[in-house]
Amino acid sequence: MHKEKGYDTMNRSASKKLRRVSLALGAALASTVLCTTASAAEPGGVGGVAGVDSVARTVGERACPVVYFDLGETLVHTADDGSITYRPGAASYLRALRERHIRIGLITNVPPSWGTTDAERAARLKKEVDATWKGSAPFAWKDFDGRILTPRTEAERKPAPVLWQRARAESGPCRLVFQAETTDEVKVAASLGYVPYQVGQPHRPAFLPVELIRLLG
Known part of the structure; x- marks a missing residue:
């Protein structure tokens, strides 16, 4: 006993x-x-996280976080032979967001000549990716539900701020997240009030943890 x-x-x-x-x-x-956005907002920062001013705005930006991604080398990888597949962990991460009803979108550069509207350019992007896709499961285009923003002119190509500004205008009061592999893009997103996260960094999760995104809502 x-x-x-x-x-x-x-x-x-x-x-x-x-x-x-x-x-x-x-x-x-x-x-x-x-709480450490200083690295994204200050010159030379790596853009890993959200800043103090951005966090303060979360009080009025609740209940509907929207997670935007870059595409190439963030969600997908292009091999030397031109084939395209998911980056490690990307498919399961998108599935986890979908299961929690968190909306997602793409902010990605494509040739403006691919169409006169975002929908036309997105359709061409889908065609180009699917034509060389080698993954065991197709890319989850339907999860983005039309939230694919692309440059209308060469001047709008990232890292110009236009695409992030358009995404914010279309998202209303929702809290926005941006995840990419490029430091410059992450820093621009941070400067525009997004919660930024640079993927592919050592000793950090591959993507911003889903539970933290839920906290934003």
Whole structure:
């Protein structure tokens, strides 16, 4: 009997310790994403997280986070032979966002000559990607639900701010996230009030954790 009580006490203690560790890790990661935008806003920053001013605006921008991505080398990878596949973890990440009803979009450069509207240019982009796709599952175009923003002129090509400004205008009061592999693009997004996240960085999650995006809402 005394041994059983001892085991129960040890199990409860271990459970409490595990909960404390989990909470500490979650708080640390949330703090990293939500409170250290200085690196994105200041010259020379790597653009990993959101700034103080941006975080302050979350009070009035709730309930509908929208996550925008760059496409190439963020969600998909083009191999030397020209074939295109998902980047590691991208398919499961998009699925996790979909399962939690978090809206997503693309902000990506394509030739303006591909069409006169975003829909036309997006259709051409889909055709180009699908023609060389080698993944075991097709790219999840339907998840973007028409939220694919592309430059109308050469002057609108990223890192010009126009596409991010258009995405904000179309998203109303929703809190916006932007994820890309390029430092310059992440910094521009941060300067425009997005929660930025640079993918492909060592010792960090491949993408901004879904639970942190849910906190934004």
